[in-house]
Amino acid sequence: MNINKEFWENKKVFITGHTGFKGAWLCQLLFYMGAEVTGYALEPNEKSLYNILGMNNKVKSVIGEMNDLEHLQDSMLEAKPDIVFHLAAQPLVRESYNRPVYTYETNVMGTVNLLESIRNCHSVKSVVNVTTDKVYENMEWYWSYRENENLCGHDPYSNSKSCSELVTYSYKNSFFYDDDAPAISTARAGNVIGGGDFAEDRILPDCVRAAEQGQTIIVRNPYAIRPYQHVLDCLSGYLVLAQKQYEEKNKYEGNYNFGPDDKSCINTGKLVSLFCKSWGCQQKWESKSDSGPHEAQFLKLDCSKAKNILGWKPCWDIETAIDKTVEWSKAYLESKDISKYTENQIIEYLERH
Numbered sequence: 001m002n003i004n005k006e007f008w009e010n011k012k013v014f015i016t017g018h019t020g021f022k023g024a025w026l027c028q029l030l031f032y033m034g035a036e037v038t039g040y041a042l043e044p045n046e047k048s049l050y051n052i053l054g055m056n057n058k059v060k061s062v063i064g065e066m067n068d069l070e071h072l073q074d075s076m077l078e079a080k081p082d083i084v085f086h087l088a089a090q091p092l093v094r095e096s097y098n099r100p101v102y103t104y105e106t107n108v109m110g111t112v113n114l115l116e117s118i119r120n121c122h123s124v125k126s127v128v129n130v131t132t133d134k135v136y137e138n139m140e141w142y143w144s145y146r147e148n149e150n151l152c153g154h155d156p157y158s159n160s161k162s163c164s165e166l167v168t169y170s171y172k173n174s175f176f177y178d179d180d181a182p183a184i185s186t187a188r189a190g191n192v193i194g195g196g197d198f199a200e201d202r203i204l205p206d207c208v209r210a211a212e213q214g215q216t217i218i219v220r221n222p223y224a225i226r227p228y229q230h231v232l233d234c235l236s237g238y239l240v241l242a243q244k245q246y247e248e249k250n251k252y253e254g255n256y257n258f259g260p261d262d263k264s265c266i267n268t269g270k271l272v273s274l275f276c277k278s279w280g281c282q283q284k285w286e287s288k289s290d291s292g293p294h295e296a297q298f299l300k301l302d303c304s305k306a307k308n309i310l311g312w313k314p315c316w317d318i319e320t321a322i323d324k325t326v327e328w329s330k331a332y333l334e335s336k337d338i339s340k341y342t343e344n345q346i347i348e349y350l351e352r353h
Contacts, residue, residue: 002353003236007243009034012123014081016066016114017088019044021197022130024053025231025342026085026238031058032346038079040064040072041088049196052332053339066110073117080123083242084182086114087130089161094201096157107160108167115171118182126246127184128238129168133227133259133301134158135188144262144302147188147255165255172253183245183253189234190227190259190301193321195328195342197231203268204322207275207285208329217276217285222269225298227259230321232349233314234258240312252309259301264318274319278326315353 013030017023018039027050030037037059044050055061060079064071066088076084089107090096096103111129118124136145137152151166153159165186172184193204203219210217237258245252259265266274269287276283306312316324324345331341 003033003239003350004243005033005350008239011035011083012079012081013037014076014079014084014124015039015041016072016084016086016110017041018055018059018061019048019050020087020091021049021194021199022192022231022235023087024049024055024196025194026087026235027055027059028053028339028342029232029235029239029346031055032343038062038075038081040075045198047198049198052196053342066113067105069113069116072113073120076117076121076124080121082123082125083246084114084118084124084127085130085238085242086111086128089130090157092199092201093134093155093157096155096160100156103156104160104163107157108163111164111167115168115175115184119175124182126242127182128242129164129184129186130238131161131165131186131188132158133188133190133257133299135162135165136299138299140298142298144300145257146302147257147305179250181249183249185241185245185253186255187234187238187241188255188257188301189237190229192231192234193228193325194231195325195332195345196338203271204275204325207272207279208325211275211279211281211283212333217272217283218288219268219272219285220287220289222272222287223267225265225267225300226271227265227299227301228271228318228321229258229260229264229314230316230324230349232346233260233316233321236315236349236353237306237310237312240310241306244310254305256306256310257301257303258306258312259303260314260318262300264314264321265300266318271318271322274322275326278323315349
């Protein structure tokens with residue numbers, strides 16, 4: 001199913017976590033399609049995609065914590081959104097080992113507070129809670145996880161997202177079961193890549209930083225297999241889901257995986273090799289374990305449900321996703337008009353989707 005630009009024109013959309021990497025891309029995408037966006041999140045980092053794109057001039061931004069229920073609820077009531085995307089999270093596995101309490105407060109109680117706010121905001125018709133592919137109990141097997149597999153993330157980040165799924169399930173059955181209640185779904189996406197991700201401890205941003213400085217890329221776990229995809233592929237899934245359940249709640253709401261096709265599920269070493277090839281300049285990498293905390297070795301998603309029920313499918317394969325990330329990164333380093341460059345990638349994507 002193609003993204004329906006006309007559907008999104010003048011829709012009121014509320015996004016938590018809008019100042020993050022995925023949030024900024026989603027804001028830019030919705031702004032391009034003519035939606036009226038209100039965001040609720042922490043202050044963006046000084047060097048962030050949100051700031052680079054000048055998103056404060058394109059959306060209404062509210063700075064706040066997810067555990068501040070009163071502020072979140074007042075902000076939503078003022079915005080009167082039709083559609084809500086919940087992206088706010090502590091999103092890093094390693095950081096969750098360092099700050100487990102904060103991770104659970106943000107990712108679990110943040111979901112509770114969001115759903116409580118929606119209970120009292122009667123304009124909302126469609127809600128997508130964005131979790132992660134890591135919500136599943138990872139058995140390290142070689143076939144893909146489907147939406148009916150056990151939820152039991154290992155580390156505090158993954159586990160807190162499993163809890164967020166359970167909270168959403170409970171609220172749907174306890175408070176949002178009527179036909180005229182908002183449609184609420186969860187979206188489990190793979191590892192996203194794309195221009196403008198400056199986070200620490202993520203493989204593609206680490207690659208770009210090393211390449212920018214002319215250094216060899218250090219890879220700590222080259223054999224770990226992940227479902228890598230371009231950020232626009234998972235965002236397109238969120239948009240299609242939000243639209244379909246807005247139009248027909250009972251038919252479409254549920255839990256959905258949004259990941260790449262099998263050929264794009266590659267190990268980290270292969271990912272970095274493709275990056276080096278795309279970057280050029282004889283860029284190299286080497287493996288060097290840092291004896292860090294547990295990380296899953298094998299993780300793939302079965303996206304048959306999203307393909308068959310929603311008509312969604314990924315558009316850019318892994319080689320294209322890496323090329324687009326490299327193109328964006330080089331344009332940024334060369335001080336090009338990055339807002340226009342980002343919009344052009346969105347237009348190119350929408351034309352192919």
